[in-house]
Amino acid sequence: MTRLSGYIALILFITSFYLSARIPIINKFFDGLKRQLCWHHWIAIISVIAMTCHFIQLFWRYINHINLLFRWNDIAILTGWITLIGIILITIFALFRRLIPYRQWRGIHLTSAACLVTALIHTFIFLEPNKLEEWLMYLSLTIFSATALLLSIVLPGFSNWGKKYLIKKIYEIRPKLFLLQLYPTDLASRHFKFEPGHFVYLKFLSKNFSRIWHPFTIISRPSANYIELFIKDRGKDTQLLNTISLPSPVRILAPFGTAFWKMNQSQLWIAYGIGSAIFLAAIRSFPNAFSEKIHFICCDSSESNFFFKGELNRCMKQNPNFTWEFYIGSGQQFVDNFNHKPFDNMQFKLIRICGHPGFQNNLKSALKAKGVRSTNINLEGLL
Numbered sequence: 001m002t003r004l005s006g007y008i009a010l011i012l013f014i015t016s017f018y019l020s021a022r023i024p025i026i027n028k029f030f031d032g033l034k035r036q037l038c039w040h041h042w043i044a045i046i047s048v049i050a051m052t053c054h055f056i057q058l059f060w061r062y063i064n065h066i067n068l069l070f071r072w073n074d075i076a077i078l079t080g081w082i083t084l085i086g087i088i089l090i091t092i093f094a095l096f097r098r099l100i101p102y103r104q105w106r107g108i109h110l111t112s113a114a115c116l117v118t119a120l121i122h123t124f125i126f127l128e129p130n131k132l133e134e135w136l137m138y139l140s141l142t143i144f145s146a147t148a149l150l151l152s153i154v155l156p157g158f159s160n161w162g163k164k165y166l167i168k169k170i171y172e173i174r175p176k177l178f179l180l181q182l183y184p185t186d187l188a189s190r191h192f193k194f195e196p197g198h199f200v201y202l203k204f205l206s207k208n209f210s211r212i213w214h215p216f217t218i219i220s221r222p223s224a225n226y227i228e229l230f231i232k233d234r235g236k237d238t239q240l241l242n243t244i245s246l247p248s249p250v251r252i253l254a255p256f257g258t259a260f261w262k263m264n265q266s267q268l269w270i271a272y273g274i275g276s277a278i279f280l281a282a283i284r285s286f287p288n289a290f291s292e293k294i295h296f297i298c299c300d301s302s303e304s305n306f307f308f309k310g311e312l313n314r315c316m317k318q319n320p321n322f323t324w325e326f327y328i329g330s331g332q333q334f335v336d337n338f339n340h341k342p343f344d345n346m347q348f349k350l351i352r353i354c355g356h357p358g359f360q361n362n363l364k365s366a367l368k369a370k371g372v373r374s375t376n377i378n379l380e381g382l383l
Contacts, residue, residue, distance in 0.1 A: 002061060005054040006126075010119055010141065012047035013087070016040055017116070017148035020109065022156065022201055022213065022253050024192075032258035041094075048091050051084055076125035079118040086115040103212075106153075113149050120145055156213060159205055162251035163192065165227075170241060173307050176233035177274070178241050182250065183226045192252075194218055196282040197260030200227070201253040206244055209237050213253065219281040230277040261287050265349040269296040270363060272331045272355030273305075278380050279354065280308055283315045286322065295348075296324035299334045299355070331359035335366055345371040354380035 018026065019040035030036035062068050071077050090108055120142060129135045155161045169181040201213040214237065220228035233239050260282045269279050276298050283296075300306060303326065312324045327334050351367060353360050360379045367377055 002054065002057040005050055005057060006123065009047050009050035009054055010123060011144075012043055012050060013116060013119065014141070014145050014148050016044040016047060017112070017145075017152045019043060021148070021152040022256070023151060024253065024255060027256045033256050034258075044094075045091065048087055051087060055080075055084055076122055079122040079125070083115045083119040083122060086111060086118075090115070109153055113153055116145055116149065156253075157211070159203070159211065159251065162201075162203065162253045165250050165252050166247040167244060167250055168226075168247045170244060170246065172242065174305055178231045178233070178238075180229045180231060180241075181220075181226050182229065182252070185249075192254050194222055194227075194255040195259040195261070196222070196285045197278060198255035198257045200229070200255065202229070203251045204237055204240075204244075205249045205251065206240075208240060208243070212237065214238075215256070217277040217281060218255070219277050219284070221284050230274060230280075232274045261285070261290070263350070264290060264292055266292040266347065267294045268348040268351045269294065270299070270351070270353050270355075271297070272299040272334070272359045273301075275354035275356070275359075275380070276300075276308070277354075279352075280311070283311060283322075286315055286319055290319070290321065292321060293348075294322050296322070297327060298324060299327040299329070299331065301328070301330060303328055331355060332362065335359070335362045338363065339366050339369075343367075343370045348376075350376055350378060352378045352380050 019036055027033050027036055030039060058069065059066070069077065090112055094108065123141065124138055127134060127138055129138050164185040165182045166185055167180055168183050169179075171179040173179050196218075199215050199217045201215055203211060203213050214235075216229040216231055218227050219230055220226060231238055231241065233241065260278070271279055279296060279298075296312070298306065298312070306326055309326075316322050316324060327337075329337075345367075351372060353363050355363075360381070364374075364377050364379065368374060
């Protein structure tokens, strides 16, 4: 049983690396990155529980010779302790810090990778493979681990990982908000297929940019031979967008996320600021067969920011089931105003919200206070 719990812990630990990888085919299997990462978190937690059970079994087995578990000059013992303590600390950090910057995220996963290496060393020394089946077992675990580390950590760090694209057009629609048009380097070939609601991971390759992957919502029509992205200047790389020399090479991993038009049901959309991007993508591909009512409330701090007002009005003329309105003010002002208005919680089957986390969470709480079920509220976002 002691060896079995160790194997279970190791296999689950390796599996969690596959589930953290930004691989479109894995995302498609789980129907969205949110669900994939949810599985990643739970598999990782179960692997920690299995590791803890493995340690408890060892502790009970050597209860009369407990000093054997603390022989630091024994590589097998030392690597076991490094793995267990490292993974427990990472798990505690991850549970208390759900949203972290990319560099911290990468640091956590690099530490996890080091723990996986020590776990493999620990397994090899204790397994002492002599028979063919034992060697096959260990080599299988090693190959399984190496592939997981390559896909989740090593390969994404290279500049040639991902699809080749060129930024050919950049428009500063309003201060610190950019519209980018990207084209595949080989125009003769069809670029990747996507649907409204999908997003990409993008890495800038121009000078002075970091090599970090950034998630951005696709707002162009799936029929176009290019992709359009809304990007807000609020980070180290995005503040350099107006310095790019065109055409500028980038790498893309795509598509990710969940397709938008999956259910024919009445919906209320509420967006604040750049959160309108995902709804704009949906409006540009409004299905003719959609028969239920959709109402869109678009919030922003200034009316001049509604640069896509013409598209919304055209969609409203072409689709009698679609209506929209705008709200001028802060996100908190909208939530406060919403709290003081009557709301028919039976009018819409699904309510989609997109905006900054504070806006989303406060509005969700306001909706729940008016009797809307949590299952009928969808917080849109890249993750």
